[in-house]
Amino acid sequence: xxxxxxxxxxxxxxxxxxxxxxxxxFTISFFICIAYANAQTKDSSTYIPTNGNEAYxxxxxxxxxxxxxxxxxxxxxxxxxxxxxxxxxxxxFQEKANNLFKVITAVGKWQPPMIVGFCEVENRFVLNQxxxxxxxxxxxxxxxxxxxxxxxxIDVAMIYLxxxxxxxxxxxxxxxxxxxxxxxxRDILYVEGVTNKKDTLHLFINHWPSRLGGQLESDANRTFVxxxxxxxxxxxxxxxxxxxxIITGDFNDEPDNTSITETLKAKHDxxxxxxxxxxxxxxxxxxxxxxxxxxxQGQWGMLDQIIVSGSLLNKQNNVYTSTDNAHVFNADFLxxxxxxxxxxxxxxxYVGFKYNGGFSDHLPVYLDLFNK
Numbered sequence: 447x448x449x450x451x452x453x454x455x456x457x458x459x460x461x462x463x464x465x466x467x468x469x470x471x472f473t474i475s476f477f478i479c480i481a482y483a484n485a486q487t488k489d490s491s492t493y494i495p496t497n498g499n500e501a502y503x504x505x506x507x508x509x510x511x512x513x514x515x516x517x518x519x520x521x522x523x524x525x526x527x528x529x530x531x532x533x534x535x536x537x538x539f540q541e542k543a544n545n546l547f548k549v550i551t552a553v554g555k556w557q558p559p560m561i562v563g564f565c566e567v568e569n570r571f572v573l574n575q576x577x578x579x580x581x582x583x584x585x586x587x588x589x590x591x592x593x594x595x596x597x598x599x600i601d602v603a604m605i606y607l608x609x610x611x612x613x614x615x616x617x618x619x620x621x622x623x624x625x626x627x628x629x630x631x632r633d634i635l636y637v638e639g640v641t642n643k644k645d646t647l648h649l650f651i652n653h654w655p656s657r658l659g660g661q662l663e664s665d666a667n668r669t670f671v672x673x674x675x676x677x678x679x680x681x682x683x684x685x686x687x688x689x690x691x692i693i694t695g696d697f698n699d700e701p702d703n704t705s706i707t708e709t710l711k712a713k714h715d716x717x718x719x720x721x722x723x724x725x726x727x728x729x730x731x732x733x734x735x736x737x738x739x740x741x742x743q744g745q746w747g748m749l750d751q752i753i754v755s756g757s758l759l760n761k762q763n764n765v766y767t768s769t770d771n772a773h774v775f776n777a778d779f780l781x782x783x784x785x786x787x788x789x790x791x792x793x794x795x796y797v798g799f800k801y802n803g804g805f806s807d808h809l810p811v812y813l814d815l816f817n818k
Contacts, residue, residue: 502610502641502765502815505553505775506563506651506694506750508740508808509546510795511600513568514575515539521599523568531799540579542795543572545805547580553775553812558585560610560641565632565653565696566600569593573603592618594632602635602651602695611647613639619678621671631655631667634675643817645690645765648682650675652695654705668699672709679710679724683755687722690765691755696808701729701748712753716769719759727752727772728811737774739809744787750774750811764818771814780805 513526515534526534550562567573570591577587590613591603606613618633635651652675655667675693682689693712699705706712712726714733719725728751731737738746752772757763781790782804793804 499816499818500643501557502561503554503557503559503812504561504563504649504692504694504815505550505559505810505812506565506696506752507546507549507810508653508696508750508806509564509566510806510808511566512542512546512564512572512576513539514572518569518599521568522597523599526568532796532801538801539572539575541803543576543580545795546576547582549775549780549805549810550582552777552779553810558582558607559812561604561606561649562587563602563604563635563649563651563694565602565651567591567603568599569601570603573605577605588613590616590635590637592616592633592635594618595620595630596632597630600632600653602632602653604635604637604649604651606639610642611639613637615639619674621674623667623670629667631671634671634678636678641765643765645817647765648689648691650678650691650693650695652693652697654695654697654699656698664698665703665705668697668703668705669709672705676710683722688757688763689755690758690763691724692758692813693724693753694751694811694813696750698749701726701732701751706751706753710753716759719756721755721757721760723756724753725756725759727754727767727769727813730769731772731774731811734769737776739774739811740807741784741791744784748774750808752811752813754813758815762818765815766818767813767815771816773812773814775810775812780809 513523513534515528515536517527525531528535553559573589573591576582586608587605588608589605594601615638617636619636620633621631623629632653637649640646654671655664657664679691706726712724714726714729716725728748732748738748739750740747758767760766780793782793784791792807792809794802794807795804796802
């Protein structure tokens with residue numbers, strides 16, 4: 447199957463030199479990626495609900511350094527330039543964009559995800575290239591993006607299907623650390639929008655401070671970001687205790703770390719869920735299913751998480767979900783053998799400074815929502 451996909455991709459690249467072939471090539475590539483993903487994925491879940499209710503798929507993906515190859519004098523992007531440490535060229539950038547397209551298509555299976563949240567994207571340009579210059583162009587995605595003050599210039603962002611979701615408000619929630627105004631990190635992206643079934647969703651896309659320097663040494667940074675997020679969530683609950691809230695992202699913490707359980711107060715007693723509280727579905731994925739989204743020193747962790755409001759766990763709600771509808775997407779093509787440890791690990795773009803041509807050092811996570 448891999449050989450067939452590679453042959454098809456090579457043919458598509460040749461055909462797309464003639465713009466008259468573009469629509470034809472996009473369609474071929476779209477369905478090839480779906481077939482390839484369905485043949486390889488370990489997750490047997492399908493996008494079409496068995497009860498016939500309409501489903502919306504919401505995905506998050508740490509894109510691992512989705513940079514363009516152009517210098518931005520205001521950002522520390524020197525490693526990802528043609529002359530930089532990673533020798534990041536236009537061709538590598540195009541391959542990266544096409545790899546992201548393949549993952550999004552594979553997660554969507556026969557229907558593309560309604561919403562895809564990202565972290566580690568450099569700017570709006572790379573997102574435009576993704577949704578306009580790959581076969582995603584046929585799907586009519588829109589973009590929500592704000593530049594973050596992160597020193598490396600990496601942002602959080604979101605794309606959405608325009609015929610399924612309409613943003614009505616978005617903002618970048620800035621993080622200003624107490625007693626250290628010079629410290630920079632990514633904003634939290636907040637988007638309020640309405641689905642085509644008139645369900646209002648409140649979405650938060652996160653990329654919390656890294657564990658650089660050690661987990662304990664950096665805990666305070668993530669705890670503070672969690673407190674900022676909690677304040678915003680509480681303000682939404684104050685206005686509407688039944689609000690449909692979905693929080694996702696790379697938290698650089700595990701579901702049982704204090705930033706998540708004590709500061710954000712994300713619970714995991716799903717059977718007793720209540721409106722006005724948050725519930726971490728990724729705790730279930732890690733503790734009950736033994737899954738992970740990122741591998742470090744031979745151990746799988748669940749840094750990429752999905753947290754929802756209690757109303758979304760109530761099947762009497764107009765839009766709802768459950769623990770069984772949260773997933774880690776671990777298709778074979780996203781994994782390679784872990785040569786230093788056991789099992790497999792994500793097939794990443796770079797291994798150190800060596801170009802690997804893979805996808806990301808994280809696996810995507812996704813959630814299905816259903817309508818009554």
